Structures are given as C-alpha cells and as structure tokens.
Amino acid sequence: MSPLRLLLAALLLGALAPDPAVPPATRALPESTGLSLMHRPGPGRADPPLRPNAEMVGDILDLAFALESGRPLSRLGRFEGPVRLTVAGPAPPSLMPDLDALLRRLRVEAGLDVALAGTGADGPEAAIVIEAVPKASLALAAPQAACFVVPNATSFAEFLRLRGSPLLDWEGITTRRRAAVFVPADAAPQEIRDCLHEELAQALGPLNDLSRLPDSVFNDDNMHSTLTGFDMLVLRVIHALPVGITRQEAAARLPDLLARLNPQGEQDGRPDAGRTAMARPDDDIDRREGLAHYALGRSRAARDPAAAQAAFAAAREHFRRSPLTAIHRAHAEMQLAAYALAAGDPDRVLFLTGEAIPTAEAHGNAALLATLLLLRAEALEAMGRGEEAAALRLDGLAWARYGFGRGEAVDARLREVQALNPWRMARSMAG
Structure with missing residues (x-):
C-alpha cells in the first residue's frame, strides 16, 4: 500500500474516534504551536426536535420500554x-466543568431537578455517583x-463485587x-463529556438505543456526541409520566403530553415562520442510505480510495437532503476534504470545510472541528496564504486538545493532515 493510502486510511478511519488510528509522531510539537492552549465547546442549547410528535411517539415508547439488549x-x-x-475519587480536570454545563442544560431544557449534592450534613443524599475509572479497568469489566x-x-468496586x-x-x-456512572479517567476531554451525556441521560431516562434515530445520542452510530433537542424532550416526557406506568398506558397518554410539551411538533411536517425545515417522510430512507454509503467509504478507504471517495460523496448527497442529518453531512465533508487536499485541490478543501465547520462547532464536536480546521489551514498554506494558515492551525490545535x-495524539493528527498536502511534501523533498 502506498504511503498516501496509509495516511488517508489513518485519517479517515480514525475520524470518529477520539484518538487517531496511527501511532503518535516521534517528535513532540514545539511550544510555539500553541499546544498548551485548549478551546472548550460552550454549554450550548439544542434546537427543538424537527420531527412531528406523531412520529416520535413510537420512538419514545421503544426507548423507554426496552433495554439495549432488546429485552x-x-x-x-x-x-x-x-x-x-x-x-x-479524583476526576480529570475537564469533568467538573462539563458536568456543570450538562446539569444546567438538564434543568433548563428537560425541566429536571438535578444538581450536585451539597457537602453539608443536611443536604440530600446523592442518588447517582459518577466515577472516573482507568480505560483498562473499564475494558476488562465491559469490553464493548x-x-x-x-x-x-x-x-x-461495588459494581465488581x-x-x-x-x-x-x-x-x-x-x-x-441509586445508580453509578463509570467514565474513562484517561480519555480525551471530549470522550469523557460524551460519556457523561449519554450515561447520565440513561440513568435519568431511557435505557435503550435505537439505530433508526437520526437526532439522538440514543443511537450507536456515534454521530451526535451531546444531548439533542429530541433527547431533552424524551427526558421531559419520561419524567412527566407516572412511575410504573405500562407501555399501553403510556401510549394512551403520549399524544396529549407531547402536544403540551412540544406544540410545534403538532404541525405534521408543515414548517412555520420560526422553523426553517421539518422532517420529510423519506428522511429516514436518505439517512439509512447515507449511512450505508458512509460505512462503505470507511471500509474501502485503505484498499480503493477512488471507490471510497465516491461512497463519501454519495453519503454527503443523501445527508444534505435533511436538517436531521447536518452533523452526518459534516463528517462526510471532512472525509471528502481530506481526499481533495491529497489530490491538490485547495479550493475544494476550502469549500467543503467552509460547509462543515459551522455544523461541527454548533454540535460541540471538537475532534471533528479540529480536523476540519487543520485541513483548511493546509489548503491555505498550499495557496500561499501562510499567515492565515498559521492562525487557523493554532485554532485547530486548541480544539484538538x-x-x-494527549499531546502526542494531537501531534499525530496534525502530522497526518500535513502529510496529505502535496505542496508541503514537494517542498520537503526539494529541501
């Protein structure tokens, strides 16, 4: 396999993972690169769900009345x-700020009375314990x-017993x-935050995941990394239903409950002045076909770059048809931008990253955002716009932290992206 194919495979196949899929570079980044800086996504606030209430009734029932195993x-x-x-126990430095932001969102968007327990003797006892555990220990306890x-x-320790x-x-x-949430102690801040969102939401609400959901963290496709507007509505609905209610009883109550909690969802797919788009009946078909093309692209990235690029382009076309798959589209655009950079087409890189960067930032996906910014910086470098490239690269590295x-993981991602730039490689060989 050619070095270029290896680099593309490493960048593309590792795009959704917090850590790059290649060994770290042997030389650490110099301090002048700004590696000591770290940008943190804002607390954010999710947009309301875009789907009709009638469609979401079945999703909420399937989430609330089943386990991930299907039971x-x-x-x-x-x-x-x-x-x-x-x-x-000792928490990673990023955990408490991200937990505070999440609890604020749960109070405001889901209407839940959740907060950290006070330290005084008169405060209520903690019902949920969050413990950071080394990755190796988590893997032994739950390999998947x-x-x-x-x-x-x-x-x-009690869980193990x-x-x-x-x-x-x-x-x-x-x-x-009582419940206990176990998150990795030695992972990237984004991975820890994502774990907090999904696992705390499951502790408070539904225990199931559904592969058909385009707008939820309760989905193993890993496109959404933080709780969405749909997720917040699910939590609000579950806490408005009586404890111990049956599925049949819940099904009878949900239409009226959703009409009260999410009145914009009563429009049956017709947009109003405050909403730019609503879900269409064929959105799920587009999403499933887009995911199939995306998976095909990832599987062929190492062996057949041309076929992989065509698959990512097809995925982007399907994802761009619905507002529900904006973050899916941004992932496909990142993949295509990497190919465009390797092909020596900086204009295409600027177009694709310009489309994807606002979406990645809005969704709080720092890993995706960092990669897009680094790709864009290399395109600017290739166009002779060195000062712009340097400033953008510093911004990308701060998001990458x-x-x-880890510094070596950030270093590896930077080197992967830079190695795709044919102008940089040509200058290196000439020097």
Whole structure:
C-alpha cells in the first residue's frame, strides 16, 4: 500500500474516534504551536426536535420500554423527586466543568431537578455517583463499552463485587434509587463529556438505543456526541409520566403530553415562520442510505480510495437532503476534504470545510472541528496564504486538545493532515 493510502486510511478511519488510528509522531510539537492552549465547546442549547410528535411517539415508547439488549420492560422506571449527584475519587480536570454545563442544560431544557449534592450534613443524599475509572479497568469489566451506567451501585468496586447479581438488572426496577456512572479517567476531554451525556441521560431516562434515530445520542452510530433537542424532550416526557406506568398506558397518554410539551411538533411536517425545515417522510430512507454509503467509504478507504471517495460523496448527497442529518453531512465533508487536499485541490478543501465547520462547532464536536480546521489551514498554506494558515492551525490545535486529549495524539493528527498536502511534501523533498 502506498504511503498516501496509509495516511488517508489513518485519517479517515480514525475520524470518529477520539484518538487517531496511527501511532503518535516521534517528535513532540514545539511550544510555539500553541499546544498548551485548549478551546472548550460552550454549554450550548439544542434546537427543538424537527420531527412531528406523531412520529416520535413510537420512538419514545421503544426507548423507554426496552433495554439495549432488546429485552422489553413491562413498566416505566425512573427516579422520583429531586436527583442529586456526586463525583467519586479524583476526576480529570475537564469533568467538573462539563458536568456543570450538562446539569444546567438538564434543568433548563428537560425541566429536571438535578444538581450536585451539597457537602453539608443536611443536604440530600446523592442518588447517582459518577466515577472516573482507568480505560483498562473499564475494558476488562465491559469490553464493548467505553463507559456505562448500572443500578444499585455506589462505586466501581461495588459494581465488581455485585457482577452477576440481580441487583444490577434494570428489569423490575420502577422507582430508581441509586445508580453509578463509570467514565474513562484517561480519555480525551471530549470522550469523557460524551460519556457523561449519554450515561447520565440513561440513568435519568431511557435505557435503550435505537439505530433508526437520526437526532439522538440514543443511537450507536456515534454521530451526535451531546444531548439533542429530541433527547431533552424524551427526558421531559419520561419524567412527566407516572412511575410504573405500562407501555399501553403510556401510549394512551403520549399524544396529549407531547402536544403540551412540544406544540410545534403538532404541525405534521408543515414548517412555520420560526422553523426553517421539518422532517420529510423519506428522511429516514436518505439517512439509512447515507449511512450505508458512509460505512462503505470507511471500509474501502485503505484498499480503493477512488471507490471510497465516491461512497463519501454519495453519503454527503443523501445527508444534505435533511436538517436531521447536518452533523452526518459534516463528517462526510471532512472525509471528502481530506481526499481533495491529497489530490491538490485547495479550493475544494476550502469549500467543503467552509460547509462543515459551522455544523461541527454548533454540535460541540471538537475532534471533528479540529480536523476540519487543520485541513483548511493546509489548503491555505498550499495557496500561499501562510499567515492565515498559521492562525487557523493554532485554532485547530486548541480544539484538538479537547477533542483528542494527549499531546502526542494531537501531534499525530496534525502530522497526518500535513502529510496529505502535496505542496508541503514537494517542498520537503526539494529541501
């Protein structure tokens, strides 16, 4: 395989992962690159869901009344009353600011009474414990999960002691009283934040994931990294339903409840003055076809770059047809920008990254945003706009510190992107 194909495969296949898929570079970045700086995504606020309420009824029922394994739940389970949390053990520096931002969003957008437990003796006892655990320990306990949540445990040590016990089975628990969320202690800040969003949302709400959802973190396609407007609505709805209600009883109540909590969703797909677009009936077909093309592109990136590029272009075309798949489209545009840079087409790189950068920033995806900015900087470098490129590269590296974490991981991503630039390679060989 040619060196260029290796580099493209490394960049493209590692695009969704917090850490690059190649070994770190042997030389650390000099301090003058600005590696010591780190940009942090803002707390954000998700837009309201764009789909009609009638469509979301079935999604909410399937999320709330089943486990990820597919096993059905006979009754709705959740916490009752105020929910207090605590963080156990030494937390990574990024965890508390991101947790504070998440709790604010849950209070404002989902209407939940959630907060950190006070330190005083009169404060309510923490119902949810968040513990940062080394990745290696998490992998031994749950090889398929980067992070996870369990009921009726207050520490990772207690979880290990209780493994195999019915106490850790969500089925049969209607009123939740205790839960523990385990996140990686030695991961990139973005990965830790993403774990907080998904696992805390599951502790407070639905335990299932659905592959059909285009606008949710309750979906293993990993496109959304933080709670969406749909997710916040799901949490608000679940906490408005009585604990212990059956699926049939919930199905009878949901239409009126959604009409009250999400009145814009009663428009049956017709946009109003405050909404630029609504979901179309064939959006799910486009999303599924786009994901199929995207997966094909990733699988062929190393062996057949031309076929991979065509697949990513087809994915982008499907994703661009709906506002529900804006972040999906941004991922496809990043892939295509990498190919354009390697092909010596800086104008195309600027166009594609210009389309994707606002979306990546709006969704708080620092890893994607950093890669887009670094690709754009290389295109500017190729066009002789060195000062603009240098400033943009510093910005990209600051986002990369949040998205990729370790200095060597940031260094590896920078070197991967720079190695795709034929003008840089030509100058290097001439020198």
